Amino acid sequence: MASKLNLDRRLIEKARSSARNIAEDIQSFIDKRTTVSVERTIARLFGIDGIDDIERPLPNVLIDHIKEGGGLSRGVAYWLGNAIVHTGKTPQEIAEAVSIGELDIMKLPIAEEKKIKEEINKLAVDMVNRIKKNRETRERYLKEIGEGRKPYLYVIVATGNIYEDVLQAQAAAKQGADIIAVIRTTAQSLLDYVPYGPTTEGFGGTYATQENFKIMRKALDEVSKEVGRYIRLCNYCSGLCMPEIAAMGAMERLDVMLNDALYGILFRDINMQRTLIDQYFSRIINGFAGIIINTGEDNYLTTADAVEEAHTVLASQFINEQFALKAGIPEQQMGLGHAFEMNPSIENGFLWELAQAQMAREIFPNAPLKYMPPTKFMTGNIFRGHIQDALFNMVAIMTNQGIQLLGMLTEAIHTPFLQDRALSIENAKYIFNNMRNLGDEISFKEGGIIQTRAQEVLKKAADMLEEIEKEGLFNILEQGKFAGVKRAFDGGKGLDGVTLKDDKYFNPFIELMIGGVR
Numbered sequence: 001m002a003s004k005l006n007l008d009r010r011l012i013e014k015a016r017s018s019a020r021n022i023a024e025d026i027q028s029f030i031d032k033r034t035t036v037s038v039e040r041t042i043a044r045l046f047g048i049d050g051i052d053d054i055e056r057p058l059p060n061v062l063i064d065h066i067k068e069g070g071g072l073s074r075g076v077a078y079w080l081g082n083a084i085v086h087t088g089k090t091p092q093e094i095a096e097a098v099s100i101g102e103l104d105i106m107k108l109p110i111a112e113e114k115k116i117k118e119e120i121n122k123l124a125v126d127m128v129n130r131i132k133k134n135r136e137t138r139e140r141y142l143k144e145i146g147e148g149r150k151p152y153l154y155v156i157v158a159t160g161n162i163y164e165d166v167l168q169a170q171a172a173a174k175q176g177a178d179i180i181a182v183i184r185t186t187a188q189s190l191l192d193y194v195p196y197g198p199t200t201e202g203f204g205g206t207y208a209t210q211e212n213f214k215i216m217r218k219a220l221d222e223v224s225k226e227v228g229r230y231i232r233l234c235n236y237c238s239g240l241c242m243p244e245i246a247a248m249g250a251m252e253r254l255d256v257m258l259n260d261a262l263y264g265i266l267f268r269d270i271n272m273q274r275t276l277i278d279q280y281f282s283r284i285i286n287g288f289a290g291i292i293i294n295t296g297e298d299n300y301l302t303t304a305d306a307v308e309e310a311h312t313v314l315a316s317q318f319i320n321e322q323f324a325l326k327a328g329i330p331e332q333q334m335g336l337g338h339a340f341e342m343n344p345s346i347e348n349g350f351l352w353e354l355a356q357a358q359m360a361r362e363i364f365p366n367a368p369l370k371y372m373p374p375t376k377f378m379t380g381n382i383f384r385g386h387i388q389d390a391l392f393n394m395v396a397i398m399t400n401q402g403i404q405l406l407g408m409l410t411e412a413i414h415t416p417f418l419q420d421r422a423l424s425i426e427n428a429k430y431i432f433n434n435m436r437n438l439g440d441e442i443s444f445k446e447g448g449i450i451q452t453r454a455q456e457v458l459k460k461a462a463d464m465l466e467e468i469e470k471e472g473l474f475n476i477l478e479q480g481k482f483a484g485v486k487r488a489f490d491g492g493k494g495l496d497g498v499t500l501k502d503d504k505y506f507n508p509f510i511e512l513m514i515g516g517v518r
Contacts, residue, residue: 001365004444005358005454011462012363015318018465022473023322030280033273034505036192036497038281039063039076041243044251045127045509046080046091046120049210051196052099058092059244060193061099069106073502077124079105081116091123117506124508127251128288134253135290141221141230148178148229150368151396151404153428155421158183160202162212166219171418173223173231176425179256179403181234182216184208189239189268190493194248204415208235208245213252232256234294237282238264240494242275246282250289256335256403257286260296261323262316265477266485267299271492272477281510283327288513293329294403295320298339298372300483306341306376310356311460312482313338317360318465319473321367328514331366335403339372340392348449350391355453357399358444363458368402371395378411385409389424393431398439404428 003009040059050058066072066079083094083105097103155177157165162182169180185202188195198215199207206212213235220231232255237245242264249257261279264270286293297313297320304312317336324334338360342349360369374388389407396404406424408416416424444450468476480486 001362003362005355005362005451006446007359007362007454007458011458015315015458015462015465016322018462018469019315019318019322021469022319022465023326026276026323026473027280027326029273030277032500033277033498034072034075034501034507035274035277035494035499036063036067036072037241037274037278037494038243038507039066039072040241041247041281041285042076042507042509043080043091043095044244044247046077046123047127048091048095049196050092050096055196056099057193057196058095058099062095065098065104066106067499069104071106072499073505075501075505075507077120077506077508078116078504081120082108082111084119085111085115113504117508121508124512128509128512131250131285131289134250135288138230138253138255138290141224145224145228145230148176149432151371151401151432152178152232152368153425154179154181154234154370154403154405155425156181156183156405156416158205158415160185160204160206161200162198162206162215163200165206166216168418168421169216169231170219170223172421172425173220173227173229175422176429177231177421178229179232179234180216180220181256181258181405182206182208182212184236189236189241189264189270192240192494192497194241194244208248210248210252213248213254217252217254232292234258237286238296239268240264240270240274240497242278243282243285246285246291249291250285254289254291256292256294257282258296259283259286259293260337261320262477262482263296263299265487265492266483267296269487269492271495271498272474272487272489273498274492274494277498279323280327281507283324283329284510284513287324287327287329287333290333292333292335292368292403293324294335294370295337297337298341301339301341302376303483303485306339306343307346307352309484310457311464313356314359314363314457314461315464315468316482317364318461319468321364331364332368334364334367335370336360336364336367337370337372340374340395341372341376344374344377344388350395351449352453353391354395354398355450356457357395357401358450359454359457361399361401370403370405371401372405373407373411375407375411378407380412382409382413385411386423386427390427390431393428394435397432397435398442400439
């Protein structure tokens with residue numbers, strides 16, 4: 001891609017090299033550790049599901065049992081495999097027996113390691129094949145039904161009731177939406193378990209459960225056939241159950257997942273060790289399943305100034321890219337995030353927003369960039385808000401963004417009504433159609449406002465990444481260099497769920513998935 005911004009390619013490579021070294025440093029930390037959420041995910045991938053008589057999810061029951069027995073460092077695959085060898089039961093039957101106190105898998109004799117791995121690998125291959133078939137189903141739908149043009153029109157539903165969400169999602173698809181994101185209920189990211197079954201009582205969103213995923217996937221498949229476009233389903237694998245939700249999404253054929261390496265640390269005060277370990281396995285699953293991940297750099301600009309801290313967004317995009325590559329995710333599945341969040345009173349602010357978006361497109365040419373709408377400076381004035389969203393849509397089509405989360409004119413007033421979404425979709429479709437090839441027709445003045453701004457942001461991002469490379473990401477997070485938020489290495493939620501692996505630890509899904517089908 002020829003640069004309209006006259007960006008220094010050597011500086012881009014320097015920034016990417018620093019990010020690569022940052023990710024490599026953290027990866028050596030990740031590889032030596034596991035977490036309760038990683039192990040619960042492995043249990044789910046072996047088919048363990050359901051709840052006990054007091055509604056505790058069976059994956060939690062089993063992993064708590066292993067942790068209390070001092071065996072977490074060896075991993076659930078080892079203990080399950082050993083129990084299968086001795087009992088002949090399925091993983092589900094073993095979990096149920098543990099939950100009612102009939103079986104203590106920590107007290108069984110230890111079988112030959114070869115037999116343990118044989119049993120486990122058979123089960124792992126079965127699940128990997130199931131996820132592979134889901135990916136093939138998506139690809140078949142895309143070939144047979146087709147899809148909307150990029151930027152994909154992305155809208156949210158957030159009623160709290162999955163059945164009401166279905167009605168709103170199907171209506172949005174008929175209005176023109178390409179991606180439906182089901183917003184999670186408030187604070188679900190802080191739950192250290194995944195609720196079970198269909199839910200109707202979420203607050204500010206709907207619980208992310210496997211049954212809810214299944215219900216919405218079925219509904220969107222139905223409307224996809226009706227409208228002649230494959231409608232993608234999005235949810236959130238972030239928080240204390242990040243990899244578990246990734247696994248559930250892979251099993252139920254979700255298409256897009258919010259999956260940022262740093263979001264939970266910065267905005268939910270989840271321990272940084274726990275988050276960085278969890279994001280690795282969650283991304284391995286998403287990569288293998290063909291799920292597009294969305295990263296959360298837009299959130300930085302809700303707590304920090306979009307003009308002064310724009311370079312932190314770019315620095316985080318570089319880091320998220322390298323973490324994704326470590327997990328086997330190709331660029332085509334990296335929905336790296338950014339946002340149209342500058343104060344609209346800034347003179348030439350539109351030009352600066354255009355510079356930021358064009359810069360992201362040129363630096364990450366193969367990524368389906370996820371562009372977020374104005375929220376911080378939406379006032380409740382619906383007429384001005386609709387214009388702000390129109391300018392946001394103009395930048396998107398001029399810079400070839402991939403995923404456009406549509407702004408709502410009623411932002412700052414209420415959760416969108418059906419008619420609010422209809423107006424936002426109409427706004428985007430009008431602009432995208434009338435300005436489809438405008439970006440191909442324009443270039444930017446050498447040494448002008450747009451080029452100068454992009455070059456300055458790139459230079460600051462490269463300098464920041466060099467600093468992180470020298471000091472280490474953990475230290476930078478403690479100093480509050482991202483989003484102006486400081487977090488402690490041993491602070492936050494979920495640290496007690498982190499443990500060092502021992503020499504007999506194994507996770508068969510990493511080896512089976514990371515090469516993927518790409």
